[in-house]
Amino acid sequence: MRPISLLYGLGLTVSAWAQSGSIEAYIASESPIAKAGVLANIGPNGSKSQGAKAGVVIASPSTSDPDYLYTWTRDSALVFKAIIDEFTLGRDTTLRPHIDNYVTSQIQQQQVSNPSGTVSTGGLGEPKFHIDLSAFTGGWGRPQRDGPALRATAIIAYANWLIEQGNTTYVTNTIWPVLELDLNYVVANWNFTGFDLWEEVSSASFFTTAAQHRSLREGATLATKLGKTSLATSYTTQAVNTLCFLQSYWNPSGGYVTANTGGGRSGKDANVALASLHTFDPAAGCDAVTFQPCSDKALSNLKVYVDAFRSIYPINSGISSSAAVATGRYPEDTYYNGNPWYLTTAAVAEQLYDAIIVWKAQGSIQVTSTSLAFFQQLVPSAAVGTYASSSTTYTTLLNAVQTYADGFILVAARYTPSDGSLAEQYLRATGAPVSAKDLTWSYASLLTAFKAREGVASAGWGAAGLTVPATCSTGGGGGSGGATVAVTFNVQATTVFGENIYITGSVDALRNWSPDNAILLSSANYPSWSLTVNLPASTRIEYKYIRKYNGAVTWLADPNNVLTTPASGTYTVNDNWR
Numbered sequence: 001m002r003p004i005s006l007l008y009g010l011g012l013t014v015s016a017w018a019q020s021g022s023i024e025a026y027i028a029s030e031s032p033i034a035k036a037g038v039l040a041n042i043g044p045n046g047s048k049s050q051g052a053k054a055g056v057v058i059a060s061p062s063t064s065d066p067d068y069l070y071t072w073t074r075d076s077a078l079v080f081k082a083i084i085d086e087f088t089l090g091r092d093t094t095l096r097p098h099i100d101n102y103v104t105s106q107i108q109q110q111q112v113s114n115p116s117g118t119v120s121t122g123g124l125g126e127p128k129f130h131i132d133l134s135a136f137t138g139g140w141g142r143p144q145r146d147g148p149a150l151r152a153t154a155i156i157a158y159a160n161w162l163i164e165q166g167n168t169t170y171v172t173n174t175i176w177p178v179l180e181l182d183l184n185y186v187v188a189n190w191n192f193t194g195f196d197l198w199e200e201v202s203s204a205s206f207f208t209t210a211a212q213h214r215s216l217r218e219g220a221t222l223a224t225k226l227g228k229t230s231l232a233t234s235y236t237t238q239a240v241n242t243l244c245f246l247q248s249y250w251n252p253s254g255g256y257v258t259a260n261t262g263g264g265r266s267g268k269d270a271n272v273a274l275a276s277l278h279t280f281d282p283a284a285g286c287d288a289v290t291f292q293p294c295s296d297k298a299l300s301n302l303k304v305y306v307d308a309f310r311s312i313y314p315i316n317s318g319i320s321s322s323a324a325v326a327t328g329r330y331p332e333d334t335y336y337n338g339n340p341w342y343l344t345t346a347a348v349a350e351q352l353y354d355a356i357i358v359w360k361a362q363g364s365i366q367v368t369s370t371s372l373a374f375f376q377q378l379v380p381s382a383a384v385g386t387y388a389s390s391s392t393t394y395t396t397l398l399n400a401v402q403t404y405a406d407g408f409i410l411v412a413a414r415y416t417p418s419d420g421s422l423a424e425q426y427l428r429a430t431g432a433p434v435s436a437k438d439l440t441w442s443y444a445s446l447l448t449a450f451k452a453r454e455g456v457a458s459a460g461w462g463a464a465g466l467t468v469p470a471t472c473s474t475g476g477g478g479g480s481g482g483a484t485v486a487v488t489f490n491v492q493a494t495t496v497f498g499e500n501i502y503i504t505g506s507v508d509a510l511r512n513w514s515p516d517n518a519i520l521l522s523s524a525n526y527p528s529w530s531l532t533v534n535l536p537a538s539t540r541i542e543y544k545y546i547r548k549y550n551g552a553v554t555w556l557a558d559p560n561n562v563l564t565t566p567a568s569g570t571y572t573v574n575d576n577w578r
């Protein structure tokens with residue numbers, strides 16, 4: 001989550017918490033603990049989440065070092081997607097009251113005005129709330145644009161099940177309004193920058209784009225089912241645009257997906273494996289357009305990502321380059337000095353288990369020049385080709401991937417304490433648990449990996465057979481290559497001598513939120529500062545003024561200012577510094 005600077009002592013010795021034994025033994029003991037760990041963190045009755053409203057997922061009961069006793073839209077949606085899948089697959093029929101509570105809680109949360117805006121001015125992009133659902137108003141990396149998409153995906157899974165049960169009335173009257181808000185937010189905002197899932201980099205982010213794409217596809221299908229055809233058309237239009245944009249994250253020379261368009265890092269990041277498994281559609285085969293878990297691009301990316309951790313964590317030293325290791329968020333991570341996380345290690349296993357599900361279903365494994373390095377790491381003699389399930393090569397490759405995937409679960413097992421509790425991270429030097437205890441997402445990530453290992457896939461979302469247009473268009477919000485209008489910004493601001501007022505915002509013409517490249521306003525009519533600039537027509541634009549004085553930058557207080565440009569003509573906004 002958010003980086004803070006911390007120093008800490010070394011933990012106990014490994015033997016105090018290590019779990020050893022077979023993977024089956026670990027799964028048998030950890031499954032009920034992980035499930036209880038998830039439910040303990042959900043209001044109103046969860047044993048570790050006192051004070052949380054019904055259906056609210058706390059990130060962790062930890063209140064200091066770090067304080068995670070909040071509810072994040074992303075984490076909650078991912079956790080509830082896992083719960084909804086358990087319920088709709090018939091694996092646990094007792095979960096329905098929690099799911100209904102979640103829907104009710106999100107109806108309320110959507111309406112809470114917060115520093116990102118109101119429900120209609122960007123507030124759905126707010127990343128976290130207090131557990132009584134009041135707004136969190138402290139400084140944070142906001143907005144985060146994956147939350148509404150992930151929430152839509154979770155709730156759509158429930159809506160589809162309800163419709164199958166003949167309960168369309170509840171979907172239309174109660175569930176659809178929540179989904180429409182979230183999906184319309186995705187339509188209007190996918191092409192704006194926002195913070196990534198680790199809340200650190202403001203740019204575009206692969207995980208976010210992939211989640212947005214998925215939500216728009218299944219949102220369009222559901223809208224069609226409910227007879228909302230013009231909404232379905234709008235969702236599909238932007239789904240095509242997001243799928244097009246999704247392709248641009250692929251780095252062909254590196255053989256991996258660059259996770260963020262900004263941030264100045266290698267871009268090797270658990271972001272991508274998480275995106276792949278959370279957009280898994282068993283009907284889509286090994287399609288690389290949607291980076292399916294068994295696609296050559298996703299496998300190549302996985303190798304590059306895992307290898308990035310082999311030499312940087314002491315607990316990985318001495319492990320064969322063909323065996324599983326502890327993995328973290330990204331190699332440059334410095335949060336708590338940069339450690340492996342349980343949920344990222346589990347994600348590697350889950351992506352591979354998902355791949356195995358598809359290979360078994362289609363009865364073959366294809367090795368391409370893109371995925372060759374991944375397969376050769378496990379089976380040095382692997383060669384480009386398609387191997388039918390009757391061949392020995394297929395069996396060799398499949399068994400090698402299964403062993404490799406199990407290895408990541410066994411790494412998590414080795415660093416799971418004897419009581420089975422899962423924190424957020426385990427120390428890079430010793431494997432001792434560190435950072436937030438009982439992280440809900442850690443528990444959920446192990447449960448979904450175990451389920452995938454059983455060969456159980458969740459319902460698909462329409463990923464099969466998608467094609468990418470030859471040229472990409474921007475979203476309704478991001479500014480198209482089309483018409484522009486002259487927009488005049490006037491802001492009243494008193495300044496000291498040598499201090500100047502600049503503007504930056506969410507479109508190229510406003511320098512894409514770059515304080516360094518922000519545009520200077522004229523003080524000719526001081527204390528009114530002014531600028532006229534051509535901006536894309538019919539576009540929702542967020543912006544802020546900043547002060548620069550002796551190299552120091554001061555941003556206008558939150559929330560972002562917002563305007564929507566007209567289709568033609570000119571437009572003027574009059575603001576005050578605050």
Ligand SMILES: *[C@@H]1O[C@H](CO)[C@@H](O)[C@H](O)[C@H]1NC(C)=O
Nearest residue numbers: 043044045054055097098101
């Ligand atoms: C929470 O506890 C109350 C009181 O026992 C009960 O009525 C309710 O069904 C519980 N809610 C859930 C989601 O288990």
Ligand SMILES: *[C@@H]1O[C@H](CO)[C@@H](O)[C@H](O)[C@H]1NC(C)=O
Nearest residue numbers: 096100162165166167170171
């Ligand atoms: C439809 O589902 C809702 C939510 O679980 C439930 O409250 C309602 O009783 C259901 N209606 C019918 C007719 O099953």
Ligand SMILES: *[C@@H]1O[C@H](CO)[C@@H](O)[C@H](O)[C@H]1NC(C)=O
Nearest residue numbers: 191192193204245472473474
């Ligand atoms: C908006 O979409 C265009 C076209 O795909 C892309 O080049 C640009 O990077 C996108 N920007 C963001 C912030 O998503």
